[in-house]
Amino acid sequence: MKKVLVLGAGQLARMMDLAGSPLNMDVKAFDVRTNKVVHPLAPELIYGDLTDGINNADVITAEFEHVAHDTLAQCEASGKLLPSSQAIKIGGDRRLEKALLENCQVANAKHVIIDSKADFDKAIAALNLPIIFKSALEGYDGKGQWRLKSAEQAEQIWQEMYDFIAQSQASVPQGIVAEQMVPFERELSLVGARSTTGEIAVYPLTENHHTNGILSVSLAAPVCQSLQTQAHKVFTKLTEKLDYVGILAIEFFQVGEQLLVNEIAPRVHNSGHWTQQGTDTCQFENHLRAICGLPLGNTELNRPTAMINIIGEDSVPTDVLATPSVTMHWYEKEKRAGRKMGHINISGNTQAELAQRLNAVAQLLDPKAFPEVAHFAAQYQENQN
Amino acid sequence: MKKVLVLGAGQLARMMDLAGSPLNMDVKAFDVRTNKVVHPLAPELIYGDLTDGINNADVITAEFEHVAHDTLAQCEASGKLLPSSQAIKIGGDRRLEKALLENCQVANAKHVIIDSKADFDKAIAALNLPIIFKSALEGYDGKGQWRLKSAEQAEQIWQEMYDFIAQSQASVPQGIVAEQMVPFERELSLVGARSTTGEIAVYPLTENHHTNGILSVSLAAPVCQSLQTQAHKVFTKLTEKLDYVGILAIEFFQVGEQLLVNEIAPRVHNSGHWTQQGTDTCQFENHLRAICGLPLGNTELNRPTAMINIIGEDSVPTDVLATPSVTMHWYEKEKRAGRKMGHINISGNTQAELAQRLNAVAQLLDPKAFPEVAHFAAQYQENQN
Numbered sequence: 001m002k003k004v005l006v007l008g009a010g011q012l013a014r015m016m017d018l019a020g021s022p023l024n025m026d027v028k029a030f031d032v033r034t035n036k037v038v039h040p041l042a043p044e045l046i047y048g049d050l051t052d053g054i055n056n057a058d059v060i061t062a063e064f065e066h067v068a069h070d071t072l073a074q075c076e077a078s079g080k081l082l083p084s085s086q087a088i089k090i091g092g093d094r095r096l097e098k099a100l101l102e103n104c105q106v107a108n109a110k111h112v113i114i115d116s117k118a119d120f121d122k123a124i125a126a127l128n129l130p131i132i133f134k135s136a137l138e139g140y141d142g143k144g145q146w147r148l149k150s151a152e153q154a155e156q157i158w159q160e161m162y163d164f165i166a167q168s169q170a171s172v173p174q175g176i177v178a179e180q181m182v183p184f185e186r187e188l189s190l191v192g193a194r195s196t197t198g199e200i201a202v203y204p205l206t207e208n209h210h211t212n213g214i215l216s217v218s219l220a221a222p223v224c225q226s227l228q229t230q231a232h233k234v235f236t237k238l239t240e241k242l243d244y245v246g247i248l249a250i251e252f253f254q255v256g257e258q259l260l261v262n263e264i265a266p267r268v269h270n271s272g273h274w275t276q277q278g279t280d281t282c283q284f285e286n287h288l289r290a291i292c293g294l295p296l297g298n299t300e301l302n303r304p305t306a307m308i309n310i311i312g313e314d315s316v317p318t319d320v321l322a323t324p325s326v327t328m329h330w331y332e333k334e335k336r337a338g339r340k341m342g343h344i345n346i347s348g349n350t351q352a353e354l355a356q357r358l359n360a361v362a363q364l365l366d367p368k369a370f371p372e373v374a375h376f377a378a379q380y381q382e383n384q385n
Numbered sequence: 386m387k388k389v390l391v392l393g394a395g396q397l398a399r400m401m402d403l404a405g406s407p408l409n410m411d412v413k414a415f416d417v418r419t420n421k422v423v424h425p426l427a428p429e430l431i432y433g434d435l436t437d438g439i440n441n442a443d444v445i446t447a448e449f450e451h452v453a454h455d456t457l458a459q460c461e462a463s464g465k466l467l468p469s470s471q472a473i474k475i476g477g478d479r480r481l482e483k484a485l486l487e488n489c490q491v492a493n494a495k496h497v498i499i500d501s502k503a504d505f506d507k508a509i510a511a512l513n514l515p516i517i518f519k520s521a522l523e524g525y526d527g528k529g530q531w532r533l534k535s536a537e538q539a540e541q542i543w544q545e546m547y548d549f550i551a552q553s554q555a556s557v558p559q560g561i562v563a564e565q566m567v568p569f570e571r572e573l574s575l576v577g578a579r580s581t582t583g584e585i586a587v588y589p590l591t592e593n594h595h596t597n598g599i600l601s602v603s604l605a606a607p608v609c610q611s612l613q614t615q616a617h618k619v620f621t622k623l624t625e626k627l628d629y630v631g632i633l634a635i636e637f638f639q640v641g642e643q644l645l646v647n648e649i650a651p652r653v654h655n656s657g658h659w660t661q662q663g664t665d666t667c668q669f670e671n672h673l674r675a676i677c678g679l680p681l682g683n684t685e686l687n688r689p690t691a692m693i694n695i696i697g698e699d700s701v702p703t704d705v706l707a708t709p710s711v712t713m714h715w716y717e718k719e720k721r722a723g724r725k726m727g728h729i730n731i732s733g734n735t736q737a738e739l740a741q742r743l744n745a746v747a748q749l750l751d752p753k754a755f756p757e758v759a760h761f762a763a764q765y766q767e768n769q770n
Contacts, residue, residue, distance in 0.1 A: 014406075021399075021717070022403065022715060023715065042424050045430055280709055281712070295707035297706065302687075302688075303687075321679050325665040328409070332386075
């Protein structure tokens, strides 16, 4: 039995455990808030502190990239951490991420790193409006971001960013990355795995729709082969450069026929949750297979599949379950506004069938809690006709 | 969150928990050996005794039919037990089972109930040889069975059966059912669910292959519609008679175009493990949906799927995982000869693809541990060509 320690005790560790138990893996989670190692499905079961967790594990991985650097260092010193602390840090710092993309000559939005007011002025001069400023650390789900649409806003935005940086409690200095906003057609992401022997298996590109900066719907359906090839090449470049092991997610902007990397996540990813249903081997299982030195599982799309995030709600009408192929994935978290509480996966044998089922579900969901889902579903169905 | 107590803490309770956690169900298991309620995935977590378990549950169910009758009575008194104690007892006593089949006018092998030497002699007179004698209680996986092929064996078999009955520790008197052995073409089983509102959803018939009395391989592939209809009718008759709620499995002998019921199991069943992969909603999820009053999930076959039982082994070559669509399901049990330790599910988009993958896997497995799997796989592939 392989013993896996996950840094982080949220829904991703939970779903790793659900995927790992049938594989005869013993998955434990390190809760960074309490500094305790817990059972991912029964957090009242405590297995000691980080040192105990490291000692008892065969392999250590992370469910989030904002892990304190001293924790990463302690894990890496054990020789058990996969992916490497370098890869995790890159995912947690947009400056390092941009450096990696440049280093690998991977297309991404034009940008300037900002550490001072002088850099800020330079960014405004170098980039066309609108510009998006993103905190280098700790930004996620739309937090720590500012949009500069006209020059008059500059002073106020600088002040807000300055205060934000000053308040940072990160263990490394906070900073800002200014990016020229890209008028993209859609956001796609690629989730893939690389094994300890360098084997690579990527899932099909996924189309992502956000509401208020949070992922709302992901759609996995056959995409243009040339886009898939482009994405696969980027995945290969980045993971080989990092000698990466595990699941890595890459978010892209599609601009015409080109994919620009928006950001990378060195872990299983929300836009890959549909793989629990649409593929032979889901991202959670493939991550575990990769880090445990097992062969990767098939990542082909079996059936067009969509995922709907459940945000800030702890129930949906039970009739949702009457739609064929619907599976619920609750995270057993306390209800809180804006919190990812669970997700719904839906498949169809054809895109038309998926569209029909997606609409059936969307019509049952409270539009206040799922603001753009019905609209997306209706549009998707229209595209099938 | 629905709280479910399962009577029994084996692999079936475990797989119910794995299916129930994403549905926001809290599944606990009553270990009848220790009389403690435990976490199905972390049995070191103890939640008290049976009374505590009953008080804390919203619904109670069973993973095996040989539950002590006083335990069943205590659970039924709470008003939370589904299916009913009557249904569970019928599954655990071949005499009651036969009475139900006769009562519902469901075809089954000609039989005689034996309580005395006089009955035994009557059975031999009434039935043609060969006769199979099965203990009424506690028989499973080929245990508690005797085959009478020629009249000379009668005295010895009677003696063995007599001793067996005398040694019984069951809470109700042990007995024997004598059955005329049926020269059947194959064994099929039907797993299906009935909801609290009387909704019925059955999976496709599954072809089962046994080795030394233990299920070795199950195959779910499209079958003759008339057999499926026959089986569905039997399922409906039996479950409506019992006002059954949950998953029920029915084992059939196929004799020509007729199905004879061999036995029923009032629970999720080994021959339904393939549903974890070949359908939208597996038997474990549908059992939970049924007993919790949720709509049943789709039971159609998505892809031809096979299951291989792992018996008495605690590892298989990791290369098995390199075959597309293979999923492993280990039960985290201590290795013991003859013990069901886990199973392997394999799917194909076509039967030919499944056959090819099944052969790839079979060739990796130790023939001593999986004695007839390679033979079955080879024959199945031949049938596809």
